[in-house]
Amino acid sequence: MADQQRDENFAYAGKDLGSRTFSTTSEMLANYYDGLEVEDSYYSAGSIYDQAVAPTMTLTEVDTGFRGAGMPNNFGNLWIRQQWEINNPIIPGQKYNVTSKVMDIYDHRNRDIVLQQVSLWSPDGELMAQGRHHQSYMQDQTSGRVALRDPKAKGGVRTFNVPDGEFVEGSPHAISLEMCGTFFHGNANYHTNIDAANELGFDEVVVGGRMTMSYVGDLLDRHFGKAWYEGGKMDLKFTNITWPGDSVIPKAVVTDETVVDGEKRANVAVWVEKEDGTVVIVGTASVKA
DSSP: OOOOOOOTTSOOTTOEEEEEEEOOOHHHHHHHHHHHTOOOGGGSTTTSSSSOOOOGGGGGGTTOSOTTOSOSOOTTOEEEEEEEEEOSOOOTTOOEEEEEEEEEEEEETTEEEEEEEEEEEOTTSOEEEEEEEEEEEESSOOSSOOOOOOGGGSTTTTTOOOOSSEEEEOOOEEOOHHHHHHHTTTOOSTTTOHHHHHHTTOSSOOOOHHHHHHHHHHHHHHHHTHHHHTTOEEEEEEOSOOOTTOEEEEEEEEEEEEEETTEEEEEEEEEEEETTSOEEEEEEEEEEO
8 A cells, every 4th residue: 555644634544533413304315216216105104114214325425524534646536345234224304423433544456445434323322323435546546547447357247146045126227417416416526527527537427336335225125124224234345337328227135044143134145237237236235034
């Protein structure tokens, strides 16, 4: 890893990023449903719980807004992995506390990876959810165009072996640039704006990992319900970039059950693929069985 000076403006291992409050607002939820083009009735009162709950992947909003979590060279940065442990549902409008810290900075394929942990706390101090966000930053290149590997040349990705078990499939979603703009609340960045994408070295707008990951969350929300909200775990890796105009489908297979620390859990293989079979997310999840 390239040597990094300790600078409070940027990430370093062990850095405390402080805390902030968080709540899922009506606007945030509307942008989530409209941006992903998923229906919202499943999350209303009387469906999963007596009261309305937020989709679990509104948690993707939790690890934003912390200053000093990035690296000096923002050119070509990409999200490569996300882990979540979910303990309780988020209630729309309820105020929560979020704390965050930089757990580690490590090397991966000529990039520096910032591992940021975020913890969501109830007003009573109960841990609602905890996530680990792995963001990659280029060590050397600062201009030009980011060289991306051809997904057709990546061994194993296009020949993804579907495991045996109960197959679960979501609906296909054709992602438009307009959907990206809605999901990211109209903010101009490389997930919504071609000029911003070009500035960071990408020829096209990069569909945000928060969007593609949310399709996995939506699938698990609807299939597992309370079991997912009250003890779900996921570990996802972003294997290829999604571009506006791509159509993606979230898929899962419930493979088996294991006992961990005396608790029986159902194990799930999860992935998101494009129409041509290119896998853009692959990972695992589990719920209480």
